[in-house]
Amino acid sequence: MKENEKAVILRFGKVNRTTDPGLRYHLPSPIEKALVVPVSTINIVRSGTTPGTQSERAFALRGSNVQDLMLTGDENLVKVRFTVQWFVKDISNFLFNDPRPMDTVKVAAESAFREVIAQTSLAGALTTEKAEIIVASKKLLQRLLNEYQIGIEVAQINLEEVNPPDTVIDAFRDVQRARADLESKINEAKAYQNSIIPVARGQGRQLTENAEATKQARIELATGEAERFLLVLKAYQAAPDVTMKRLLIENAEEVLADLPKIIISGGNGTQGVLPYLPIDRIGVAKRTNSKTAGAK
Numbered sequence: 001m002k003e004n005e006k007a008v009i010l011r012f013g014k015v016n017r018t019t020d021p022g023l024r025y026h027l028p029s030p031i032e033k034a035l036v037v038p039v040s041t042i043n044i045v046r047s048g049t050t051p052g053t054q055s056e057r058a059f060a061l062r063g064s065n066v067q068d069l070m071l072t073g074d075e076n077l078v079k080v081r082f083t084v085q086w087f088v089k090d091i092s093n094f095l096f097n098d099p100r101p102m103d104t105v106k107v108a109a110e111s112a113f114r115e116v117i118a119q120t121s122l123a124g125a126l127t128t129e130k131a132e133i134i135v136a137s138k139k140l141l142q143r144l145l146n147e148y149q150i151g152i153e154v155a156q157i158n159l160e161e162v163n164p165p166d167t168v169i170d171a172f173r174d175v176q177r178a179r180a181d182l183e184s185k186i187n188e189a190k191a192y193q194n195s196i197i198p199v200a201r202g203q204g205r206q207l208t209e210n211a212e213a214t215k216q217a218r219i220e221l222a223t224g225e226a227e228r229f230l231l232v233l234k235a236y237q238a239a240p241d242v243t244m245k246r247l248l249i250e251n252a253e254e255v256l257a258d259l260p261k262i263i264i265s266g267g268n269g270t271q272g273v274l275p276y277l278p279i280d281r282i283g284v285a286k287r288t289n290s291k292t293a294g295a296k
Contacts, residue, residue: 078165
């Protein structure tokens, strides 16, 4: 036997022994018979069915293989295609416990995948949970095969396709693009929020500080005016006449400071009206007169 092969020796139709690779012998038929199996060969089972009739082939060409459709946990349909790689672990169980082990592996694998997909959301199956689906399906499939006792070990499971059904894939892609646009808009809004909030907080702090400064200035001004009033009141109480005249003079100076002055002369029985020119404006008047004379 070759290195990757093992054999079961039957004696009068019953299992007598199992032989390993190498040079071996058995009694001639019909006493003994050797059933050789390649135990190290990796076998592959694919999901779905191969169309047989013309109508089945036409149905499959439209991408509508019903066996590829599975129901997700949120009650959506998803098209799943996978392959299972397996090898023979127990040659006796493989040969005698199941006449069609390939079909058993395929059916068990589809059953395991359906159970796992039924506990997964559509978004998870299409995006982030594919690795978890493979691990869970392999574990469940191996448990089923162990219960069947058909001597098969699962080597690897590959997900070849996980997509929405072909009839709705365009609509699904539109939804995915809309979700991507939504995420983009949300990110833009968050970025704008993160940029505008610090500015608004800074402006708020500045307004608060300005208001506090204005408040303090108003308080100090009011305090000073109150203290000045109390001093004037104290002086008035000590000398009412003098204080009153002083207040009248100060008030007149404040009111008449920017008004033109006119002097009325009534000496020697004559009356005349003379304009009053303040001393601080004499220089201005001279400059004006000199400019006028130069122009002439």
